[in-house]
Amino acid sequence: MYDVAIIGAGIMGTSIARNLMRYNLKVIFADRENDVSSGTTKANSGIVHAGYGADADTLQGKFNARGNALYGDLCKELSVPFKRIGSLVLALRPEEVQTLGELKQNGEKLGVPGMKILNREEVLKLEPNVNPDIHGALYAPSAGIVEPWELAVACAENAIDNGAEMLLNYKVSQIKKIENGFELSNGSRTISAKLVINCAGVYADEVYRLITDTPEFKIHPRRGQYFLLDKTAHGFVNHILFPCPSKLGKGVLIVPTVDHNILLGPDSEDLDVNCKESTETTLKRLNFVREEVMKLCRNIPFRENITTFAGLRAEPFGEDFIVSESPQISGFFNVAGMKSPGLSSAPAIAEHVSAWVQDKLKPEPNAKFDPIRRPRIKFVELSSEERQALIRKDPRFGRVICRCETITEGEIVDAIHRNAGGRSLNAIKRRVRPGAGRCQGGFCGPRVLELLARELSCSPTDILQEGEGSNILIGKTKEEA
Ligand SMILES: Cc1cc2nc3c(=O)[nH]c(=O)nc-3n(C[C@H](O)[C@H](O)[C@H](O)COP(=O)(O)OP(=O)(O)OC[C@H]3O[C@@H](n4cnc5c(N)ncnc54)[C@H](O)[C@@H]3O)c2cc1C
Structure with a gap:
């Protein structure tokens, strides 16, 4: 019997698996696909948000700020490129200058370091291609960029290096409560584990429904579409550029990537609960992305576009992340509704879930745990x-x-x-x-x-x-x- 079985090998499942190997635990992480990072983790903006965006009393606020602080050491240990390039929230209208102040105040409550309100001239000095009609910006130097899929691959690799087991092409289709734990099955192989952690992304509600008829949450996909510009556009902007946030989220962005591309997007489109594989792009929504980014910058080199793609946010019909043990089933933990800033929060969530496992199983520390991943030759x-x-x-x-x-x-x-x-x-x-x-x-x-x-x-x-x-x-x- 395993101590812990993790369902889903996106950034959540793999970060948690790696963190649990700090203890003497028998851990398995399973995914329905043939690779880790095959869900939302492979298609997002790759931003490690500074953490001023969510209220201090929400899980998003708490985990984002802590996650951001952990990123530097984590990426160093795993040899994953991570750059703290800083972000700018641009006030495109005079009344948005007040929003910048509110975001700054919120960030300060959460301990986000070094934020400053910049005037128009200061912004244009930093980013000459920004729309000259802006009214100022909130600068957050601790915001960074990372390759999310490489980080998930690195977490999985380091978890396995330290003794975790990975099971791919394993779609959990049955979950049964047994006397001292759970039995998971894909119809042909059964795994038993004392504790189960559900990190199944847009499918987390369906996985939870395998063990309860009355789940407390439901998830629908919210699609975001992007243009990806070639490396020849490198240097067009050097910071992450946001508009002021709205009810629908952080807005359409311009983001440099760690590999010197430029990302334009994402939009925000609610899809039906049954559209959990709908990652196609559409001309209508890409045109919308194009219009929105043109409000942030002029002379965008659209001709350098090399592909378009879409990712699906796991929207929980509530505002916040769901990161808790099921109130109905002891030993079953949900990490669900992981929309943005889920990637930024992952290291902090891994810490939090590990503390829960420690509390449940009281494992000894693993004296042999090696946090360092062999760097790859570039x-x-x-x-x-x-x-x-x-x-x-x-x-x-x-x-x-x-x-x-x-x-x-x-x-x-x-x-x-x-x-x-x-x-x-x-x-x-x-x-x-x-x-x-x-x-x-x-x-x-x-x-x-x-x-x-x-x-x-x-x-x-x-x-x-x-x-x-x-x-x-x-x-x-x-x-x-
Ligand atoms: C457009 C967009 C932009 C975003 N930008 C950012 C950003 O810049 N910064 C940020 O912090 N966050 C961002 N996010 C959010 C971030 O991408 C997610 O929070 C994060 O990737 C979620 O990871 P996950 O492991 O929970 O889910 P996933 O990566 O989806 O992993 C879930 C895994 O579970 C597996 N699975 C599902 N069902 C089963 C089953 N029955 N059995 C076995 N396995 C199963 C799936 O195959 C999948 O691999 C963005 C999201 C989107 C969509």
Whole structure:
């Protein structure tokens, strides 16, 4: 029997799994998909919010401020790029200057460091492409950017390095209360665990319904769509730019990414509860995004757009996160309704859930816990001498597979064979970025496919783009004589 079973391997499930390995616990984390980070965690703005946005007496307020403070050390330990580039909330109308003051006051209550109200000239000095008609901005230097999927992959890898078990392609479809815990099943394999943590994202309400007929919450998706600009747009803005927030959320943003792209979006569109896979983009909503970002900046280089995508926020029909043990079922913990700032809050939520597990099971600390993840080699960032030395040691680093991002065979092979390694084209893209550049995998995709088939000793027809049924090749056009 496991001590803890975690359902869902997004940023919540993987952060919690990693944090629990600080104790002598038998932990398993399961996901219905074939990779970690296949839900909302793979499609969001990647912002570690400073934490002035939510009221001090909400879980969002509490976890965001604490989460932000934990990010620096966490990303250092896991070798995940994280940059505190700072954010600016722009007052586009004179009356919004008052909102800036209110946000600042709220942030100060929550301990957000270093915030300042800037006047128009100060903002334009920092960001010359900002709309010159603005009336000022709230500057928050502690806001940062991160690659959310890489962080989830790193948490999963480090959790496994420290003894956790990962189970992919495992859709929990039954949950039964047993005498000293729970039994989970996907219809063919049963897992028993003393405690269960539900981190199933937009499906968290459905997972909860497997164990109670009277769940206290329900979740619907709120879709957000984006444009992604190529690295050639790097430097267009150097801070995260927000409009003043509204009832619908933080508004449509302009965000530099850690990989030097620029993100434009997201909008906010409530979808029916049954649309939990609706991640398609639409012309109408993308046009809306375009209009909104043009209010923040002029001369946006839209021609550098390389793709569009959408993510689904898990909206709980209430304002706040749901981070608590079920009031009906002792030992069953819900981490649900994790809309923004869920990514920013994840390290703090992991701490909170670990304290609950500690209280329940009283585990000893794990003296062997190693928080450090082996850094991955980034060939593109090496000096010419370092590159030559590396290639002499391992010639696979001398073969560039992705020319847009300069990713070598050596990096891809490493991404396949690490704990929580990638098994599909998109899983490799999330780990080392072949296919994330201007050609979007048009050139490197077939070569990554060959490497996956070779390294996993399977047929190229078995290799998937992403989830089940997304096979890229379906057979041979010419059989050998
Ligand atoms: C458009 C958008 C922008 C955002 N921007 C930001 C931002 O800039 N900063 C920020 O802090 N937050 C942001 N967020 C919020 C943030 O992305 C989420 O809070 C976070 O990713 C949620 O992580 P999760 O692990 O709860 O969910 P997910 O990543 O969705 O993970 C849930 C996992 O559960 C699995 N699962 C579901 N059902 C089952 C089952 N029955 N059995 C097994 N597994 C199952 C799924 O496959 C999935 O992998 C944004 C969200 C969106 C949509």
